[in-house]
Amino acid sequence: MKFLLQLIVIFVLAYVLELFFPWYVIVVAAFFAGYVVRSGANFLAGFLAIASLWALKAWMIDSQASTDLSTRVARIFTLQDNTLLFVMTAVVGGLVGGFAALSGALLKPAKKKWYEKR
């Protein structure tokens, strides 16, 4: 549950921040959600949130595109077709999101489990 919440927070926050700031602002979004909403799989949440945000946004742009620039760019990167370019976009964003979320979560002092409490 927390995982899903964390994922949504990163997704929404990164979306809003990216409207105003350069691409690496996704670090802020993922780091913040990693810290505040720490889950059992922080890296995965960060990775999936940014990867899906970037893939979705790219897909929305491409679905309304008047030209095949994404295919041309894929060919500049010697990729077969633009599907792989979507994957590449998602992975690049995802990696940064994943590490940022993990960092945020690791900075937060570990909550002691009940049996460790004195």
Place this chain on the structure above:
Amino acid sequence: MRLFKFFVSFAMTLALVYFLDNRWVIGKAPLPPLGKLLDPFHGFWQNIEPRGYKPPAELQIPGLQDKVTLVFDSLAVPHIFASNDADLYLAQGYITAMHRLWQMEIQTHAAAGRVAEIAGPAGLENDRYMRRLGMAYGAQHALESMMKNDTTRMMIEKYAEGINAYIQSLHYGDLAFEYKLLDYRPEPWTPLKSALLLKNMAYSLCMRDKDMEMTNALRLFGPEVVDLLYPDQEGVGEPIVDQPGSWKFAGVLSDSVPMALPPELIQVKKKPGADPTTGSNNWAVHGSKTATGTPMLCNDPHLNLSLPSLWYVVQLHGPGANCMGASLPGTPGIIIGFTDSVAWGVTNAQRDLIDWFRITYKDSSRRQYRLDERWADTRPVVETIAVRGEDAVSDTVYYTHWGPITYDHTFRSNNNHVDYAFRWIAHDPSLELLTFYKLNRARSFDDYKEALNTYQAPAQNFVFASVQGDVAMRIQGKFPARRKNEGRFVLDGSIRTNGWQAFIPVEQNITYRNPPRGFVSSANQYPVDNTYPYYITASSWEAYRNRRINSVLGQDTSLTVADMMALQTDNYNLKAAESLPAWLKQLDSARLSPAEMTAFDILKAWNYTNTADAEGAAYYEAWWDSLYPGLIWDELLKGDTLLDVPSTYTTLRLMREKPDLAFFDIQRTPQKETVADIVRLAFSKSVQTVEQWKKDHAGSTKVPWGAYKDSRINHLLRLEPLSAAVNAGGNHDIVNAFSKTHGPSWRMVVSLEKTGVKAWGLYPGGQSGNPGSPHYADMIDPWVNGKYPALHFLQTAGQAADRFSSIVLTPSEE
């Protein structure tokens, strides 16, 4: 432990961001900043224009005095309506930058020798070359004279202001795709950059000479062979202006220049100048030969075709001005176009406006050189070339009385301490922009005549027509009054009087108005009849297109706009018609293989027309390519000694008239070949080439010319995915001069009717420089098919149809 993990993870995050936010060179391959580039909120995805995209309806622009209305038609051609000249050029700068900023900037960088700054060491060699040619030196001189004239200063400054207003409005997400890919940002635009672009045009058109090659030929073969191989005139076709006995003036200056052959052969690895196959066509037909009874004017300049395109179509409407046509992104005004009363166009004048002067140094320090009775000082200029990712490179270029020393021991020359200084017309101060300012407002023949007076370089054949019924041609440029043979060979730079002593007065330039034959035309051929009192030379003259154009225009009356379009896209191969029958005869006695037999039959049945589907054209061109220049002129192309090959026309004439010429012998074979032998040999080789092509193309049984030619319109960065492959007819030496890489870069037909000027025009590209725009290459197909769109010449902004979008530019407070 947890804190340690945090540090590792956080460091990883930062390292990743740093890596993905910067450009890297891995091995030799550049890797763009992947994070920045792929981010769909700001990266390249933002360069993809959505379907039905319309620019914002209103923009606030600093520096405007009044409101400006911009109307875009369906091809994204801007029609600019301004209430004063200053706003007109500011808006032109703004809108051109909006569509073409990256191209404008990279072209000025190329001209200034600053490509290595962006591309890294790969650009260095050419950067050094541009600096050693003195491109910026010439641009600086041009800028100084433009700044002294109030009109041109206003044009160039306002245009720059408009470009800068656009640059200042840019965020990373708005940058052109190429900026993102190469990871850099535009710098502020300056008037010098516009001057550099004009010099870049001079470089494309007027930077070809063969003085060193001719000098070597003279030393090796003697004057008779030189005149045989490289005649000043080929005596073919009609000159552009043919009115013997009408030149009622005596030429200034006519004493001769002493021949001063250097004692050594010149061994310079000369960089190729302007492509010899670049050329252009223009003509204007008098009302007596047209269906409407009023003149028509046509122009198609042939240049290296690229994406984004060299030209940008625009309409400029302001007080006292309403004109439309092709502009050069980066310079204000319209270069080839029409007003509501006149039209004009240009082809290259070819004339030799380059000389090389042999320098006699006092000693090896290169500090002083002989000039008449004294030792003159050289002026060393240290060029510092920034190289991306590496230390800057310094290069010292020595300037002399004549100009810069382009080639020396540090740059492409083996000769020790025998250097040549480069004298080029484009180094001189000039005021071309004023010509275009005036042409853009011309209403009559007199206005045209007056406008051309300040035009210097690159020298052009300016065709003209007006609604008053005039047609005219003027060969305009700043031409040195050359003495016999001056400029054909290198000159002795130790004698001041060997330089250009005087220039032909503008009123003595070659002109033609309403000739009896009913039309004027030019296609880079020899300019004038032999009674013109000045010596004329050039590195080459055109021999085929001009004859085809004149024979078509000469025969027909009641010419229509459709006829003009048909002539611009005419694929008749006069060269083949004149050479192929004789070649085929040489095969009669030869034993042919089955593949050769097929080729022979196809060639025999061919109608000498280079259409895209013609197999005969493919076989003919392959035959010619295996013959010329490598097989015929093998002795001129080997070794370090710089030599030129004779022109296509002279080669074919010598093959016809002197079949036993010693040059036709292939040097590396023991036996002695004649023309018949090399024609047969070239035929066999070309058939093999074609057979190989068929194998490489999925075992194709046919070889259509368009596919075989494999034309390409390359992106300026030579990125294949951003370039366009084009299957079309034509070739060099044909009116439709579309070769593999060069061709008609703009085709325009203007009908100057009493009821108003009508025009059609297009170029192989599109108005937008953005590969993510539907207007990036939307004119290529109609260009190939000869389907000319009408140029909407609006009288008022309100006249625009519904499908047009418009932007209102308003002055911003700031």
